[in-house]
Amino acid sequence: MLAILSKEQYLILAAPICLTLVLASADRARADGRGVRGGSLRGWIGRYRTRQAAAATTVAMVLAAAAGGYVLWDQTSP
Amino acid sequence: MIFDDIVNGHDNAPADLRALGLPASWAKYAGHYYWDTVSVRNDPLYPRYEAKLTDGNITHFLLTHPGRMLSIGQQAAIDALQFRLGSLGDYPPSAGHPPGTVESRVVVLTWLVRGLPRGLGLAWLLPLWAAMAAVAAAGLRSGRRRGRDWYAGAAAGVLCMIGCAVAAFIPPAYFAGISTTRHMVGMNLATALAAVISVALAVSMVTRALRRSRAGAEQPG
Numbered sequence: 001m002l003a004i005l006s007k008e009q010y011l012i013l014a015a016p017i018c019l020t021l022v023l024a025s026a027d028r029a030r031a032d033g034r035g036v037r038g039g040s041l042r043g044w045i046g047r048y049r050t051r052q053a054a055a056a057t058t059v060a061m062v063l064a065a066a067a068g069g070y071v072l073w074d075q076t077s078p
Numbered sequence: 079m080i081f082d083d084i085v086n087g088h089d090n091a092p093a094d095l096r097a098l099g100l101p102a103s104w105a106k107y108a109g110h111y112y113w114d115t116v117s118v119r120n121d122p123l124y125p126r127y128e129a130k131l132t133d134g135n136i137t138h139f140l141l142t143h144p145g146r147m148l149s150i151g152q153q154a155a156i157d158a159l160q161f162r163l164g165s166l167g168d169y170p171p172s173a174g175h176p177p178g179t180v181e182s183r184v185v186v187l188t189w190l191v192r193g194l195p196r197g198l199g200l201a202w203l204l205p206l207w208a209a210m211a212a213v214a215a216a217g218l219r220s221g222r223r224r225g226r227d228w229y230a231g232a233a234a235g236v237l238c239m240i241g242c243a244v245a246a247f248i249p250p251a252y253f254a255g256i257s258t259t260r261h262m263v264g265m266n267l268a269t270a271l272a273a274v275i276s277v278a279l280a281v282s283m284v285t286r287a288l289r290r291s292r293a294g295a296e297q298p299g
Binding site: 024 | 222227230231234237238240241242244245246248249250254261264
């Protein structure tokens with residue numbers, strides 16, 4: 001959060017950080033076939049139906065909203 | 079950015095200005111940045127064309143001139159690999175150090191990067207990012223197959239840092255046009271972090287592969 005909001009030039013860092021947060025929150029055990037099948041689209045989506053993925057998505061959304069707020073504030077600043 | 083990197087006096091300035099929707103007479107400001115004493119901000123036509131000096135207009139120019147995108151990116155990468163400016167010290171005069179003295183904890187990294195041949199720029203950064211991404215991909219696959227969680231975590235960290243390095247490269251290279259070396263600190267830091275984790279990941283994977291192949295060779299047929 002501090003890195004992203006420290007400078008206008010660093011706002012773009014929100015993109016890779018949010019993407020990593022969400023993608024890395026997948027439940028690997030499910031992909032291994034112990035839950036939903038890992039190879040299919042349904043299986044891929046199923047890996048993200050976890051509390052961990054929900055928490056990661058929430059954090060990513062907060063970061064994205066903060067970055068978006070900075071952009072709005074920057075554009076409307078006199 | 080526009081008068082430092084696009085209309086910089088090295089090529090056809092009127093054509094570039096036309097593509098940007100700016101008056102050809104502004105070719106005289108080539109190489110003069112915004113806060114220079116000779117600057118476009120003092121031109122009588124400035125209020126009329128100020129609305130065209132935007133990131134959107136620069137983006138449109140770069141997308142329609144990919145060759146310029148490459149050359150500007152290459153120059154920015156060369157500036158980035160300077161790592162730090164030799165003319166700037168780290169201490170105030172009251173600290174008692176000679177002018178230009180730098181804080182030395184990061185000198186190893188600076189020394190290593192400055193050991194690279196001059197002028198490599200993107201020819202160094204792009205293969206480095208690609209190699210680190212390949213190590214991360216191998217780490218993800220190996221971690222999944224062998225149940226090594228730290229491989230997956232390290233790989234995600236490397237991929238995130240590569241993404242941050244690429245993202246942090248874009249604004250100073252293509253939109254700031256001033257103090258590029260200093261503004262590339264985020265890109266350099268992210269690349270350095272990715273490199274350190276990649277090396278650890280690669281060393282671990284190679285060591286384990288060697289150990290496995292040795293154990294396989296020792297087992298009786």
